[in-house]
Amino acid sequence: MAETAYHLERSNGSQFVDTELADYLKLLKPRVMSLVVFSGLTGLLLAPGTLHPILAIVAVLCIAVGSGAAGAINMWYDRDIDAVMERTKLRPIPNGRIAPGDALGFGIVLAVGSVAIMGLTVSIPAALILTVAILFYVFVYTIWLKRRTPQNIVIGGAAGAFPPMIGWAAVTGSISLESVVLFALIFFWTPPHFWSLALYRARDYEKAGVPMLPVVAGKRETKRQIIIYTLLLLPLAVAPSLLGVTGWLYGISSLILGLLFLAAAVSVWLDDTERASRRMFTFSIIYLFLLFTLMIVDGSTVFGA
Amino acid sequence: MVVVARNNGKQTPKDIDQDFIEPKRRLRAKNLAVAGVLAGLALMFYLVAIVKMSGG
Numbered sequence A: 001m002a003e004t005a006y007h008l009e010r011s012n013g014s015q016f017v018d019t020e021l022a023d024y025l026k027l028l029k030p031r032v033m034s035l036v037v038f039s040g041l042t043g044l045l046l047a048p049g050t051l052h053p054i055l056a057i058v059a060v061l062c063i064a065v066g067s068g069a070a071g072a073i074n075m076w077y078d079r080d081i082d083a084v085m086e087r088t089k090l091r092p093i094p095n096g097r098i099a100p101g102d103a104l105g106f107g108i109v110l111a112v113g114s115v116a117i118m119g120l121t122v123s124i125p126a127a128l129i130l131t132v133a134i135l136f137y138v139f140v141y142t143i144w145l146k147r148r149t150p151q152n153i154v155i156g157g158a159a160g161a162f163p164p165m166i167g168w169a170a171v172t173g174s175i176s177l178e179s180v181v182l183f184a185l186i187f188f189w190t191p192p193h194f195w196s197l198a199l200y201r202a203r204d205y206e207k208a209g210v211p212m213l214p215v216v217a218g219k220r221e222t223k224r225q226i227i228i229y230t231l232l233l234l235p236l237a238v239a240p241s242l243l244g245v246t247g248w249l250y251g252i253s254s255l256i257l258g259l260l261f262l263a264a265a266v267s268v269w270l271d272d273t274e275r276a277s278r279r280m281f282t283f284s285i286i287y288l289f290l291l292f293t294l295m296i297v298d299g300s301t302v303f304g305a
Numbered sequence B: 001m002v003v004v005a006r007n008n009g010k011q012t013p014k015d016i017d018q019d020f021i022e023p024k025r026r027l028r029a030k031n032l033a034v035a036g037v038l039a040g041l042a043l044m045f046y047l048v049a050i051v052k053m054s055g056g
Helices: A021-027 A030-046 A053-077 A079-084 A100-122 A124-145 A152-156 A163-172 A177-200 A202-208 A219-242 A248-270 A274-299 B013-053
Strands: A006-009 A015-018
Touching (some): A021 A053, A030 A177, A053 A124, A053 B013, A079 A202, A219 A274
16 A cells, blocks of 8 residues: 555655565455465365364465465566556555565565475375466466456466365365365356456456456346356355265355345346445355355364364 | 655755664564564474474
């Protein structure tokens, strides 16, 4: 944020902007990281088997740092469009508080460090999935898809869906149907989440030349797609209960939450003001947090389930 | 935090002191942060080694 920048105005009028440690933390996209950490922790707690608490903490830290690293590299690559968009123009690179090269170096060091520590201390399969997640986010989403297709966040959303798989693999050392279902849940949640944001930020994306669905196909089509993905999400959200990962408390709750999410999507369809899409965006975050919380409460052996 | 020259655009001796003190303070803070991260990593590897040696 501009107010946190440290400005020293010299007597000759020149100004230099010093870098706050907080700016480096902002490069890690802490809000995205919190969701990534929580979903990774969910995979870790739901997986059959045990992991020493110290190793579990290390695994979660590696997921967090790996996610942050990908975010920093993303901010380095997107610095030109970030400077144009209202939502992102105060980020540390476009605001001149961190040099692009420093951000890239920071991201690479953290990415390599998180993968190496995960592989050396927790599990090689978890480190491999973490590597795939980081590379997918940087190369497939950021560099390849984001500026080329309105399906950018559909395919690119896979990057954000890996954390529960990483958590699961940290405990079991493998990928199983259950962890794939957790992956699919986030994968199908991502489009309605981002498109509801894109609906009320369409002008911003258009200005930056990012072909988000509302920019390319219009708001009506975006709202239709939001409903389709929300419908697809409904059975997927219940699946962990059907697979025996969680009990019926989660099953019934996820069905209710899914119907509420669908209701939010329908209200976006019916309401032409941006109020409904803002509400949908906020609710999408609450929805995923509640879903994973319920999974942990109802499915994790930590709570004696 | 924003430090600007007052006095019709001229720096007071206090402002000039700030110019030298603040960057030093901030560099020290950064060095401490790096040292903290390194100490954290060392502690983490130590704890992991203990867990691994005890068969965890």
